[in-house]
Structures are given as structure tokens and as C-alpha cells.
Amino acid sequence: MKIENTVDAIFTRRVSEVIDEPSIKTKLVSGKQLRIKYGIDPTATSFHLGHTVPLRKMREFQDLGHIGVFIIGDFTAQIGDPVGKSDTRNMLTLQETQKNAKEFVAFASKFIDMSKTEVHFQSEWYNTMTLEKSIRLMATVTKEQLMRHETFRKREKEHKPLGFHEMFYTLLMAYDSVMVHPDIELGGPDQKFNFLITRQVMEKFGLAPQSAMLLKFLSGTDGAEKMSKSSGNFIGMSENPDVQFEKIMKIRDDDIVNFFDLATSVAIEKLQILKSNLESQKLHPIAAKRCLALEIVSQAHSKEEANEADLKFFEAHRQLKNMI
Amino acid sequence: MKIENTVDAIFTRRVSEVIDEPSIKTKLVSGKQLRIKYGIDPTATSFHLGHTVPLRKMREFQDLGHIGVFIIGDFTAQIGDPVGKSDTRNMLTLQETQKNAKEFVAFASKFIDMSKTEVHFQSEWYNTMTLEKSIRLMATVTKEQLMRHETFRKREKEHKPLGFHEMFYTLLMAYDSVMVHPDIELGGPDQKFNFLITRQVMEKFGLAPQSAMLLKFLSGTDGAEKMSKSSGNFIGMSENPDVQFEKIMKIRDDDIVNFFDLATSVAIEKLQILKSNLESQKLHPIAAKRCLALEIVSQAHSKEEANEADLKFFEAHRQLKNMI
Numbered sequence: 001m002k003i004e005n006t007v008d009a010i011f012t013r014r015v016s017e018v019i020d021e022p023s024i025k026t027k028l029v030s031g032k033q034l035r036i037k038y039g040i041d042p043t044a045t046s047f048h049l050g051h052t053v054p055l056r057k058m059r060e061f062q063d064l065g066h067i068g069v070f071i072i073g074d075f076t077a078q079i080g081d082p083v084g085k086s087d088t089r090n091m092l093t094l095q096e097t098q099k100n101a102k103e104f105v106a107f108a109s110k111f112i113d114m115s116k117t118e119v120h121f122q123s124e125w126y127n128t129m130t131l132e133k134s135i136r137l138m139a140t141v142t143k144e145q146l147m148r149h150e151t152f153r154k155r156e157k158e159h160k161p162l163g164f165h166e167m168f169y170t171l172l173m174a175y176d177s178v179m180v181h182p183d184i185e186l187g188g189p190d191q192k193f194n195f196l197i198t199r200q201v202m203e204k205f206g207l208a209p210q211s212a213m214l215l216k217f218l219s220g221t222d223g224a225e226k227m228s229k230s231s232g233n234f235i236g237m238s239e240n241p242d243v244q245f246e247k248i249m250k251i252r253d254d255d256i257v258n259f260f261d262l263a264t265s266v267a268i269e270k271l272q273i274l275k276s277n278l279e280s281q282k283l284h285p286i287a288a289k290r291c292l293a294l295e296i297v298s299q300a301h302s303k304e305e306a307n308e309a310d311l312k313f314f315e316a317h318r319q320l321k322n323m324i
Numbered sequence: 325m326k327i328e329n330t331v332d333a334i335f336t337r338r339v340s341e342v343i344d345e346p347s348i349k350t351k352l353v354s355g356k357q358l359r360i361k362y363g364i365d366p367t368a369t370s371f372h373l374g375h376t377v378p379l380r381k382m383r384e385f386q387d388l389g390h391i392g393v394f395i396i397g398d399f400t401a402q403i404g405d406p407v408g409k410s411d412t413r414n415m416l417t418l419q420e421t422q423k424n425a426k427e428f429v430a431f432a433s434k435f436i437d438m439s440k441t442e443v444h445f446q447s448e449w450y451n452t453m454t455l456e457k458s459i460r461l462m463a464t465v466t467k468e469q470l471m472r473h474e475t476f477r478k479r480e481k482e483h484k485p486l487g488f489h490e491m492f493y494t495l496l497m498a499y500d501s502v503m504v505h506p507d508i509e510l511g512g513p514d515q516k517f518n519f520l521i522t523r524q525v526m527e528k529f530g531l532a533p534q535s536a537m538l539l540k541f542l543s544g545t546d547g548a549e550k551m552s553k554s555s556g557n558f559i560g561m562s563e564n565p566d567v568q569f570e571k572i573m574k575i576r577d578d579d580i581v582n583f584f585d586l587a588t589s590v591a592i593e594k595l596q597i598l599k600s601n602l603e604s605q606k607l608h609p610i611a612a613k614r615c616l617a618l619e620i621v622s623q624a625h626s627k628e629e630a631n632e633a634d635l636k637f638f639e640a641h642r643q644l645k646n647m648i
Contacts, residue, residue, distance in 0.1 A: 168488075
């Protein structure tokens with residue numbers, strides 16, 4: 001299966017919503033090399049298949065000659081909830097953060113072109129940020145604007161307290177963009193508010209506001225709307241090939257096309273054929289899942305390991321193998 | 325007229341409200357040398373008689389052996405409203421700030437004992453404050469707590485925008501106390517909210533919370549509740565003796581006792597006599613105002629200049645002089 005990228009697919013495949021699409025189109029036509037930002041939270045101890053959706057979108061841009069810009073959120077991760085934490089605890093978190101960041105880069109390098117990627121740690125600019133600069137950052141927004149954040153509104157509605165520093169965190173994510181001046185930022189649909197604030201902050205700092213692409217959530221292995229570590233419905237990228245293969249074979253039949261669409265580079269034309277063959281029952285869902293599992297395990301590990309996992313899986317489920 | 329200080333008078337004279345009075349009383353009895361904080365805004369280009377009310381309260385404490393701690397709010401003054409200000413503009417403001425601070429100290433030294441006074445500039449700690457420390461400061465309060473500020477509530481009610489940095493300023497004033505660990509802070513009744521937040525912030529940083537004394541507002545020369553520069557109803561401390569004398573002779577008769585009470589050190593027993601003599605018309609209001617003017621101009625300038633202003637005033641108002 002061949003990786004195919006067209007400018008059209010960039011705006012549609014894996015995409016839930018584009019913020020300021022005209023500006024991206026103008027830039028693409030101009031031939032400018034674009035900077036594609038994606039920020040990650042290094043408090044996560046493992047990455048899963050859901051994280052590959054933005055990585056594949058970044059790769060699509062890289063295949064057109066553009067630059068990926070990773071932000072490792074080590075500063076905010078290090079601070080966490082600052083109340084009641086001793087300095088010793090923070091030191092530990094700093095080490096963890098760096099370890100997790102390394103793991104992320106190793107994982108990401110399987111999906112994107114690291115020769116066209118910049119990696120930045122937030123601490124590059126936040127360890128030396130002056131109070132004056134922080135206040136200039138705060139002055140770019142009003143309380144009312146920050147309170148439009150869905151999570152904040154929900155807490156207000158439920159009369160739950162909202163730490164003043166939690167409101168500030170939104171601004172730190174925005175300021176990352178002031179520092180690395182991306183053309184486009186990638187993230188989940190839940191990042192829409194943050195991306196709009198980021199655009200405002202960039203403009204207040206005299207920069208052209210970034211565009212943004214909200215990418216679709218990959219479903220969980222249980223059919224839930226979103227794959228996530230906390231829901232336990234994820235396919236971990238560091239899990240062994242057999243576990244990954246097994247988990248993919250168990251996803252809901254209705255999610256097969258979606259998994260191919262979001263979590264592989266299978267060409268859109270082939271997706272159409274896959275879809276109609278599944279609908280007309282020319283293709284058995286198990287055969288389709290087997291292709292999916294081979295594809296995904298190959299990327300996470302290697303073709304050889306994927307083939308071994310395939311053999312093991314069907315050896316253990318002989319009756320299933322006979323069905324194909 | 326003799327300056328008299330008693331522990332009783334400390335809690336009542338010029339005082340509108342005391343926050344955590346038991347803690348002050350315990351400390352006074354313990355014989356501990358207390359630290360009395362008063363913060364000033366160096367954006368003001370002139371000081372007026374209203375500012376002498378907290379200074380006289382500080383002096384009362386100093387006469388009992390305690391230490392005055394001035395905070396010059398140079399950092400917040402320098403930042404001001406940071407939106408749209410160039411660096412050049414800030415440089416100018418820094419110079420102005422230092423000039424105004426010098427003027428304030430010169431003026432304050434006429435009312436308090438500078439040998440028992442520490443002067444601190446906020447910039448001592450804010451110029452080098454890390455972002456991590458700022459976030460720890462933010463984490464000491466919730467959005468809900470900050471929004472209890474009357475000014476903020478009013479703006480919310482009127483649907484006027486509130487800059488996120490404006491909410492943060494309250495925390496900077498509070499953090500000043502974390503840095504200089506005062507036992508008591510002095511301020512106007514409008515500072516109550518800030519002082520309560522300060523107590524909370526100090527506790528979150530592991531310090532004993534300061535007490536506070538809210539001092540009464542001195543009336544304006546027009547009889548308004550509060551003397552202030554913006555209302556134009558003030559007696560400026562750098563105005564010349566003749567102008568000061570003239571302004572004091574024009575205050576409302578009903579405010580005479582109040583001016584003696586708040587803006588002079590005349591003993592409380594004498595205030596009682598003054599009050600009853602005015603009520604029984606044994607004492608003409610003009611004679612009382614003349615005493616007041618002599619007292620105030622003497623402190624602002626000198627006894628000699630006060631006497632000269634007195635002569636000039638009554639020379640110019642012969643008919644009034646004949647009335648006494």
C-alpha cells in the first residue's frame with residue numbers, strides 16, 4: 001500500500017475542522033515552506049495509536065516539503081499542580097519528563113521524517129522568562145475570553161473551584177507559538193478553544209496568527225468515541241506485537257474503515273474499495289482487520305514481527321483462519 | 325500640642341476596621357518588635373494630606389518601638405497596562421518611578437521616624453522572579469476568590485472586560501508581604517479585599533498571615549467622602565504654604581474635628597474639648613481652622629512658614645481677623 005499525499009487530502013483526510021483554511025491555501029500556493037506545530041504532554045508514560053493521527057498529518061505535510069515542529073511541554077509538566085510539591089518532587093518530575101520526551105521522539109520517528117523536524121522543549125524559553133514578559137502575556141486576553149473554555153465553564157456551572165494558575169496554563173500553550181511561530185498547529189477537536197486563544201495571543205505579540213487543523217479522534221478498541229489511556233481502550237505503541245495484533249483483531253467491525261482512514265497511510269481510493277467490499281460482504285471483516293493489524297504492527301515494530309504475530313494469532317485461532 | 329500614643333489609641337484613632345486584632349494584641353503584649361507595612365503607588369506625581377493618615381498611624385507604632393516597612397510599587401507602576409507600550413516608554417516610566425519614590429520618602433520623613441523605617445522597591449524581588457515562582461503564586465488562589473474583588477464584580481456586572489493581568493496584580497501586592505513578612509499592613513478601607521487575599525497567600529507560602537488596619541478616609545476640601553488627586557479636592561503636600569493655608573481655611577465646618585483627628589497628632593482629650601467648644605459655639609470655626617492650618621502647614625513646611633502664611637491670609641481677609 002502506497003503512501004499518497006495530495007493537497008486536497010491534506011484538508012480532508014483525518015481532519016475534523018480547519019481554522020483559517022484560506023490562509024493555509026494561500027501559503028501552500030506561494031511555495032513557502034510551512035511550519036507544522038504539534039505539542040505533546042510528556043507526563044504521559046506511553047503513547048498509543050491515537051497519537052499517530054496527528055503524526056500522520058504532520059508526515060503528509062513533510063512529504064510536501066514542509067517542516068514539523070514538536071513542542072515537548074516539559075515546563076508545564078514539571079510544574080504540574082504546584083501546590084504542596086517540594087523541590088525534591090520537582091527534580092524527579094524533571095527526570096521523568098526528559099525520559100518520556102525521549103520515548104516520544106523515538107516513537108514519533110517511526111511515523112514522521114525526523115530530518116524535517118525541529119524538537120523544542122518549553123523550558124528553552126520558560127526557564128528564563130521574566131515576570132514582565134509573563135504579565136505582557138497575561139495582558140493579551142481578558143478573563144471573559146479565558147472563561148469561554150468549556151472545561152472552565154463546566155466547573156463554574158458545577159460551582160467547583162478553578163485555580164487561577166490553571167487559567168494561565170492556556171496562555172503558556174499559546175506562548176509556545178509566539179516562540180516557534182508555526183503556520184499551522186495540529187491537535188484534537190478538544191483543542192479548538194486553545195488554538196483560538198493562541199491566534200489572539202500571536203496577533204497581540206505582532207505575529208501573523210497560526211492556522212489550525214483539528215484532527216478526528218480515533219475510536220477506542222471498545223468502540224468509544226476516543227481512544228485514551230485513562231479509558232483503557234488503547235493500543236499502546238510500546239506494547240508487544242502479539243498484544244497489538246490481538247487488540248486490533250478485536251475492534252468493532254463498524255470501526256474498521258475508520259481505523260484504516262485515521263491510523264494508516266492507505267490511499268483514499270483503496271479506502272473506497274475496502275469500504276464497498278465490506279458493505280457488499282465481498283471482504284470478511286476478519287480479513288480486513290488482519291490487513292489493518294499487519295499494517296499497524298509493521299509500523300510500530302517491523303514487518304517481520306508483524307508477520308510473526310499474524311502467524312501466532314491465527315495458529316491460536318485455527319477455526320478463524322479456516323473462515324478466510 | 326503634644327503627641328500622645330497609647331496602645332488603646334492605636335486600635336481606635338484613625339482606624340475604620342482592624343483585621344485580626346487579637347493577633348496584634350498578643351504580639352504587642354509579647355514585646356516583639358512589629359513590622360508595619362505600607363505600600364505606595366509611585367505613579368502618583370504628588371502626595372496630599374490624605375496620605376498622612378497611614379503615615380501618622382505608622383508613627384504611632386514607631387513611637388512604641390516598632391518598625392515601618394515601605395513598599396514602593398515600582399514594578400507594577402513600571403509595567404502599568406502593558407498592552408501597546410514600547411520599551412522606550414517603559415524606560416521613561418522607570419525614571420519617573422524612581423523620582424516619585426524619592427519625593428515620597430522626602431515627604432514621609434516629615435511624619436515618621438526614618439531611623440525606624442525600611443524602604444523596599446518591588447523590583448528587588450520582581451526583576452528576578454522566575455515563571456515557576458509566579459505560577460506557585462497564582463496557585464495560591466482560585467478564580468472565584470479573586471472575583472470577589474468589588475471592582476472586578478462591578479465590571480462583570482456591567483459586562484466590561486477585565487484583563488487577565490489585572491487579576492494577577494492583586495497577587496503581586498500580596499506577594500510583597502511574602503517578601504517582607506509584615507505583622508500589620510496599613511491602608512484605606514478600599515484595601516480590605518487585597519489584605520484578605522494577602523493573608524491567604526502568606527499562609528499558602530507557609531508564613532503567619534499579617535493583620536491589617538483599614539484607616540479612615542480623610543474628607544476632601546469640598547466635603548466629599550475621600551480626598552483624592554483625581555477629584556481635585558486635595559491639599560497637596562508640596563503646594564506652597566499660602567495655598568495650603570487658604571485651602572484648609574475653606575474646609576467645611578463639619579469636617580474640622582475630623583481633620584484634627586485624622587491629619588494631626590493633637591491628643592484625643594484635646595479633640596474632645598475642641599469638639600464641645602465648637603458645639604457650644606465657645607470656639608469660632610474660623611479660629612479652629614486657623615489652629616488646624618498652622619498645625620498642618622508647620623508639618624508640611626515649617627513653623628515659620630506657617631506663621632507667615634497665617635499673617636498673609638488674615639492680612640488679606642482683615643474683616644475675618646476682626647471677627648476672632
